[in-house]
Amino acid sequence: MNIGTLLLGDPSPSLRWRAARELEGATDEDLEVIAWRTEIDRSAEIDALVARLEAAEPYTAGYLLCQLAYLGYRGPAVEAAVEKIFDVQQADGSWSIPPAGSEGPRFVTMQTVVPLRGIAAAGFAADPRAERAFEWLLGVRLQDGSWPSGPKADLGQPGRPTPPEKEYRRLARGLGCRSATTGAVACLAMHPVRRRSDAARIGVDHLLARETRDASTLGWEVSRLVGLERAMGQVTFYVTHDLAFLLDLASRCGVSLQDRRVHDLVDYLETLRGPYGLWQHPTHPQLAGWLSLDLETSLRRLNDGDWIGNEQPAASTPYPRSPRRY
Template sequence: MADWLSQFNYSPIKPLFDSVNDAIIYFAKRDLLEEKIESIKYIWDLPEVQKIIKKQLDDGSWPSKAKKDITSGVKYPLIETWKQLRFLIQQYEMDNTHPAIQKAAEFIFSCQTDEGDIRGILANQYAPYYAGAIIYLLIKAGYEDDPRIEKGFEWLLKMRQDDGGWVIGSPGMIGLSNLTRSEMNDLTSNKDRRTARAFDKSKPFSAAGTGMVLRAFAVHPTYRKSGEALNAARLLKSKFFKKDNCTSYQHPDNWLRFQYPFWWTNLVSTLDTLSLMGFSKDDVDVKNGLNWLIDHQESDGLWKISYSKIHKTPDNKRTLKSRLWITLAICRIFKRFF
């Protein structure tokens, strides 16, 4: 433990154990101190986990609060199910030995097309960044050998740009540059719009999109070692603290807004991916990222939710729980690298 922990200016161990958060303490004991702990089912029985499970519907999805619109092709239950599985699978480490995860996985697979993608978040349009983030969770839940996952990977590889990365939005719409914003919105929401296939693979990758897709590759025992994944990872890390090629997430400060469980691509989520893919702490980009985290640790031993000038988030009692989970994620990253 000394090697990774000695990198920090302040020990993050004490605030994690002082948190009075059963899940945080459990994972800190297991992952950071390597102590023997009780079965993971202890976590699954926690009230906060059971509260999420109780809201699951019979078809395996979670209900959405979005207003119903008969013209909409957006599958809001798919979006809500992905949101809830982020907590159940990534945060609380539930897997397909539990009936709730089995049901949820089958609901998600019911949204898989013959092409291989998980479709519905952008209505009938492609969304490789969300598909990658969803496949990431399914693999963590134990579906890495499922042929439907293999089909998803094959589709993701077909959706790459010429440079080897992925974009935010639908790659099939990139060539539709003459459309107005309202027309673009209609394409990604109207159930009567066909899947656009106006590809322009010469456009550069988006770090925001590539980071979300690579999470799936990083947790797969075979695909994490593939040349395609390693090339995309090199592209991704080369953009640390730099403008994205995607206009929606172009500002460099998007690297400095953290969430756990992961959603958008940021410094912590990307270092997590790189650590799982076998990159070295001595890699120049990785070292820069790790040093940034070391230099920006707070004196209480934790990290803030956001260091971004464009995404300001106050540190208070309401955000303390998020800070604890982010700190746990950062400690896991350092432990892998060191």
């Protein structure tokens, strides 16, 4: 059975709306699509997210915007929240969570990544203020094109290099932080032009170099976007290695199915597909529809990919194994 047909029977109007448009080719003029849009805007789930958005600081608001965009909300609260985030943007285009004059890090990469991804997801990626943030993001890259977890306040001072990233979030073959690089690529992937840029593709190249196949974290980002898992952390915000999210980013940034690492990843994911064409979420069975929508949409985008990366796969473990005592 066609996946889109199955998803059109889901209880969630957001999932039905997205499946109709992204998998079935429906337009905004279709009567069912119009009815589902009305359901979305009146749903208690959306009302709760909008209420939180109105009271949220920029970091939290950024991810709430991602959630609302994922669920298909297009109401006026989105633009109002985006303007509030822009109001506290730094002169260099970044955002900084600690109050001015406080001790501690001047910024960490994620303090800009999370608000910027929300702004881009809401449809404001090409706003001149967002473009300044993207330029800031490009400016803090390391020499290999990955992103550090934080440049700290001593960034650029002679003789005081940024310390190496912690083992559990270090890139398989790169100088930077896997969490920060994932977040930066997630921002670029939402930009209408920058998603096909060299910066985005090099970032994806670093992420694809890790070849672990962990089914237990498949759909982690989906579970956060629909609110079943908390979105939390700063340097660890994107530390979970989610193969569905990785495929989403790769497909948005124009990686081809002919890329060997992507081809192997798709082959592995196909082994997890159920008898009706759906993927089961390992933790939340009720998310099978959302996870299947994400994966099926990514697979279709890969058909338009035209780029093959250079990084070779590398196995990775979160922590080094300690020697046995006996």
